[in-house]
Amino acid sequence: MLDIRGLTASIGDKPILKGIDLTVPAGEVHAIMGPNGSGKSTLGYVLSGREDYTVTGGSATFNGADILAMEPEQRAAAGVFLAFQAPIELPGVNNANFLRTALNAIRRAHGESELDAVQFLKLARAETKRLAMPDDMLKRNVNVGFSGGEKKRNEVLQMAILRPKLAILDETDSGLDIDALKIVADGVNALRGPEFSALVITHHQRLLDHLVPNRVHVLAHGRIVRTGGPELAKELEKSGYAGLIAEAA
Amino acid sequence: MAAVTETLDTVQSVTQSGYKWGFETTIEMDFAPKGLNEDIIRLISARKEEPEWMLEWRLKAYAAWLTMTEPRWARVDHPPIDYQDLHYYAAPKKKAGPKSLDEVDPELLKMYEKLGIPLKERAILAGVDPDTVENTQIAVDAVFDSVSVATTFQATLRKAGVIFCPISEAVREHPELVKQYLGTVVPTADNFFAALNSAVFTDGSFVYIPKGVRCPMELSTYFRINARNTGQFERTLIIAAEGAHVSYLEGCTAPQRDENQLHAAVVELVALDDATIKYSTVQNWYPGDANGKGGIYNFVTKRGACRGARSKISWTQVETGSAITWKYPSCVLLGEDSVGEFYSVAVTNNHQQADTGTKMIHVGKGSRSTIISKGISAGHSNNTYRGLVKMLPSASNARNHTQCDSLLIGDQSGAHTVPYIESRNLTAKVEHEATTSKIADDQLFYCRQRGLSEEDAVGLIVNGFCKDVLKELPMEFAVEAQKLLAVSLEGSVG
Ligand SMILES: Nc1ncnc2c1ncn2[C@@H]1O[C@H](COP(=O)(O)OP(=O)(O)OP(=O)(O)O)[C@@H](O)[C@H]1O
Ligand SMILES: [Mg+2]
Numbered sequence: 001m002l003d004i005r006g007l008t009a010s011i012g013d014k015p016i017l018k019g020i021d022l023t024v025p026a027g028e029v030h031a032i033m034g035p036n037g038s039g040k041s042t043l044g045y046v047l048s049g050r051e052d053y054t055v056t057g058g059s060a061t062f063n064g065a066d067i068l069a070m071e072p073e074q075r076a077a078a079g080v081f082l083a084f085q086a087p088i089e090l091p092g093v094n095n096a097n098f099l100r101t102a103l104n105a106i107r108r109a110h111g112e113s114e115l116d117a118v119q120f121l122k123l124a125r126a127e128t129k130r131l132a133m134p135d136d137m138l139k140r141n142v143n144v145g146f147s148g149g150e151k152k153r154n155e156v157l158q159m160a161i162l163r164p165k166l167a168i169l170d171e172t173d174s175g176l177d178i179d180a181l182k183i184v185a186d187g188v189n190a191l192r193g194p195e196f197s198a199l200v201i202t203h204h205q206r207l208l209d210h211l212v213p214n215r216v217h218v219l220a221h222g223r224i225v226r227t228g229g230p231e232l233a234k235e236l237e238k239s240g241y242a243g244l245i246a247e248a249a
Numbered sequence: 250m251a252a253v254t255e256t257l258d259t260v261q262s263v264t265q266s267g268y269k270w271g272f273e274t275t276i277e278m279d280f281a282p283k284g285l286n287e288d289i290i291r292l293i294s295a296r297k298e299e300p301e302w303m304l305e306w307r308l309k310a311y312a313a314w315l316t317m318t319e320p321r322w323a324r325v326d327h328p329p330i331d332y333q334d335l336h337y338y339a340a341p342k343k344k345a346g347p348k349s350l351d352e353v354d355p356e357l358l359k360m361y362e363k364l365g366i367p368l369k370e371r372a373i374l375a376g377v378d379p380d381t382v383e384n385t386q387i388a389v390d391a392v393f394d395s396v397s398v399a400t401t402f403q404a405t406l407r408k409a410g411v412i413f414c415p416i417s418e419a420v421r422e423h424p425e426l427v428k429q430y431l432g433t434v435v436p437t438a439d440n441f442f443a444a445l446n447s448a449v450f451t452d453g454s455f456v457y458i459p460k461g462v463r464c465p466m467e468l469s470t471y472f473r474i475n476a477r478n479t480g481q482f483e484r485t486l487i488i489a490a491e492g493a494h495v496s497y498l499e500g501c502t503a504p505q506r507d508e509n510q511l512h513a514a515v516v517e518l519v520a521l522d523d524a525t526i527k528y529s530t531v532q533n534w535y536p537g538d539a540n541g542k543g544g545i546y547n548f549v550t551k552r553g554a555c556r557g558a559r560s561k562i563s564w565t566q567v568e569t570g571s572a573i574t575w576k577y578p579s580c581v582l583l584g585e586d587s588v589g590e591f592y593s594v595a596v597t598n599n600h601q602q603a604d605t606g607t608k609m610i611h612v613g614k615g616s617r618s619t620i621i622s623k624g625i626s627a628g629h630s631n632n633t634y635r636g637l638v639k640m641l642p643s644a645s646n647a648r649n650h651t652q653c654d655s656l657l658i659g660d661q662s663g664a665h666t667v668p669y670i671e672s673r674n675l676t677a678k679v680e681h682e683a684t685t686s687k688i689a690d691d692q693l694f695y696c697r698q699r700g701l702s703e704e705d706a707v708g709l710i711v712n713g714f715c716k717d718v719l720k721e722l723p724m725e726f727a728v729e730a731q732k733l734l735a736v737s738l739e740g741s742v743g
Contacts, residue, residue, distance in 0.1 A: 049694075049697075049698075050694050052690075072694060072697035072698050073697045073698075073700050073701060073703075076697070076698055076700035077700055081698075082698050088689075088691050088694075088695035089692075090695070090696070090710060090713060091713055091714070092710075092712070092715075093709055093710065093713035094713075097709075098699070098709065099699075101705060101709060102696075102699035102700045102701055105705065106700040109700070141713070158699065162699065
């Protein structure tokens with residue numbers, strides 16, 4: 001379970017998150033929507049430990065552990081995964097090698113044995129196949145020369161291989177064609193289970209058709225201004241955020 | 250007293266001090282008195298049981314050296330070196346040259362085992378195809394301070410007609426070859442350090458691959474400086490006759506000490522018609538501590554002469570060690586359509602200084618050269634690529650392509666690129682590309698978010714940056730080199 005209370009964070013001296021209260025019980029998928037610049041990506045970065053952001057107050061625990069006190073790699077080992085809104089390129093670093101190193105680092109942290117290249121490739125090929133991705137995705141350098149959509153698919157592939165307990169997807173559906181959209185939804189749905197939670201940041205109702213969330217939250221000006229069921233997303237699709245924000249202000 | 254690390258088993262066991270090869274071996278040594286003069290040179294020559302002509306050659310070099318001064322043009326900085334305060338000869342006591350592995354001091358064998366250098370000729374396993382085994386075997390010449398202590402697989406190589414032995418043995422056993430080639434690529438008075446080396450060189454390897462022979466295994470020399478206050482001056486000479494082919498690798502380490510130690514080597518390569526020499530170096534001399542105390546001064550002259558038509562010399566180097574590196578493995582492309590290559594990764598961390606690069610001298614028609622240099626600077630270090638591409642009037646249609654990339658880690662380090670291009674032939678083409686980049690914070694965060702430690706992330710990114718060079722290394726060493734890069738950069742971020 002992810003439990004966020006009164007979380008405030010800033011960049012430099014500019015406050016971005018102004019008191020977030022949010023609980024995602026184990027086994028649930030929650031969607032986060034909200035206007036551009038409202039702090040959605042910031043929330044994802046703060047939860048995963050990006051250094052540019054300063055937490056100024058509040059708390060965030062995952063399965064009881066204070067994740068804000070951990071290094072980013074410790075959070076990853078605890079099961080936190082962030083699918084980046086803009087995935088990063090790593091020139092010369094082979095995707096398979098990158099993922100194997102990551103997976104083995106996490107396995108080591110859990111006291112599990114490392115996978116050798118052969119074992120890893122077997123696992124990775126099974127996932128690429130299940131997600132209907134070409135095998136050469138594994139051979140290419142991480143995100144280098146990938147199209148926008150390919151980068152997003154690569155994030156989903158990484159998630160499928162690393163099998164997180166808390167997945168934060170930051171607009172992973174943006175820029176995807178309709179088939180790829182299903183792939184993202186399938187990627188999350190495949191991980192769904194009693195120990196898995198997800199925060200899905202999106203601007204589009206479309207994704208939520210394939211990936212029915214337990215709750216939908218609206219983030220505006222660094223606060224959650226409204227929470228509802230899946231029908232809230234449909235309502236927003238029609239009426240936009242303006243009314244909501246005015247109401248909250 | 251120098252710190253001693255005894256943890257050698259895995260990369261993980263590397264401590265804060267980083268350098269896991271820094272232990273010292275206690276062994277009884279035979280030293281020449283400190284200082285340099287004609288008597289010392291006579292002593293070295295006598296210890297090596299050299300013929301008179303070799304001694305004269307040395308004395309001539311010494312006379313030239315006396316008139317020379319240290320080069321000052323490199324971007325490196327060090328206190329003056331007192332050339333009279335060094336031992337110029339240090340050898341383990343015992344017989345001068347062991348005849349077989351059984352005669353090598355067990356302490357030494359233990360040390361090489363610790364370093365992971367195979368000095369045992371392992372028997373071929375029953376049921377395994379000897380041809381494939383042969384290919385993965387490596388013949389090693391192990392040089393400890395001033396002498397070669399063991400050379401493996403000599404019998405197998407002799408069968409193929411290949412000579413691979415300590416150079417001191419070659420001077421005695423193959424004087425005609427040594428006389429014909431020694432000093433013809435790097436003349437005794439080429440530069441200050443080459444002259445010094447010519448006067449006092451102690452050991453190193455000699456390789457001769459006869460006409461039409463493809464050397465049946467990788468050859469390698471492993472240099473170890475162990476003794477205190479001792480310079481290491483090795484000399485390597487490799488000759489590939491018409492159509493011959495050889496791949497050679499050198500590795501080096503030294504104990505961790507507070508004082509600086511001088512290493513001034515000379516390597517000469519000669520490739521005749523259609524011959525190929527691939528020379529790879531993994532240089533890992535002790536780099537000094539995090540504050541810049543101690544470490545090896547690595548002042549090295551390496552040059553290859555592509556004398557024959559279609560001959561090829563390829564230098565690949567991974568330079569992670571030494572307090573100061575001053576080194577420009579070069580090719581003189583005399584033969585028509587001859588090929589010169591230089592692939593380099595130079596890593597500097599803490600207070601290390603590297604000024605390294607290459608010279609490609611195009612003389613032959615249609616000669617071609619490729620330079621790929623990857624410099625990585627971290628900490629307070631300085632890393633300079635210095636290269637010369639020269640097209641002589643005879644070098645019609647010659648080609649060069651140079652790619653120089655620098656990667657900066659942190660904001661205290663420096664990267665410098667100094668390319669010199671001289672073209673005196675209008676049909677010759679020279680291309681030069683250079684880039685400088687930094688490891689971005691978002692790259693590190695991306696890796697860490699996936700579970701990698703900061704150091705693993707740097708290692709991965711740096712290895713990616715060096716990929717084009719690392720793939721030129723013989724397979725067996727590529728993995729080692731990758732680990733070495735990661736270890737050298739430990740503590741460079743955060
Ligand atoms: N490095 C930075 N320096 C200054 N301001 C920043 C920085 N990063 C983000 N911000 C600001 O923080 C606010 C929140 O940004 P954030 O990226 O979290 O928005 P978002 O809700 O994800 O928007 P979008 O829907 O466009 O992705 C914005 O006003 C943005 O300009
Ligand atoms: Mg965003």
